[in-house]
Amino acid sequence: MLDPExxxxxxxxxxxxxxxxxxxxxxxKWEFDTAHIDNSLLMPMGDVPSRAHAEIDPDEPIVVICHHGARSLNVTMWLRAQGFEHVQSLAGGIDGWSRSVDPSVPRY
Incomplete structure (x- = not known):
């Protein structure tokens, strides 16, 4: 299985x-509206249990994103337990993305 991050x-x-x-x-949503990577699907952590199976293909590769990487890692591990095998968490979150890849993404 893939590394979790x-x-x-x-x-x-x-x-x-x-x-x-x-x-x-x-x-x-307010965090997403403040800063996000283009073409991301917004699914707040609390909505994942009720929406994941209906809206996400368990066979496609998925990278989960949050602010610093804690929530996304929790969601990644939950999704893996639900049979989503190709899911990883973005280490450092959107904040790390802004610092190391795209400084035009606002930090908050």
Whole structure:
């Protein structure tokens, strides 16, 4: 199974592939509105149990994103327990992404 976390530089490479992972942002709407990676799906952490099976393909690669990486890692482990085998958490979250990949993404 994949490592539970992926760093921002590795995600950049995956996003350049012909079949990039789904970016699943589990922060609250106000956080997403403040800063997000384009083409991310907003699904606040509290909504994941009721929405995941209906809206996400368990066979597709998924990278879960939050502010610093704690919530996304929790969601990653929950999704794996539900049979989503190709899911990873973005280490450092959107804050790390802003610091190391795209400084145009606001930090908060």
């Amino acid at each position: 992926i760093n921002a530089q590795a995600l950049v490479l995956q996003l350049k592939q012909t079949d990039p992972p789904l970016l699943l942002d589990v922060r609250e």
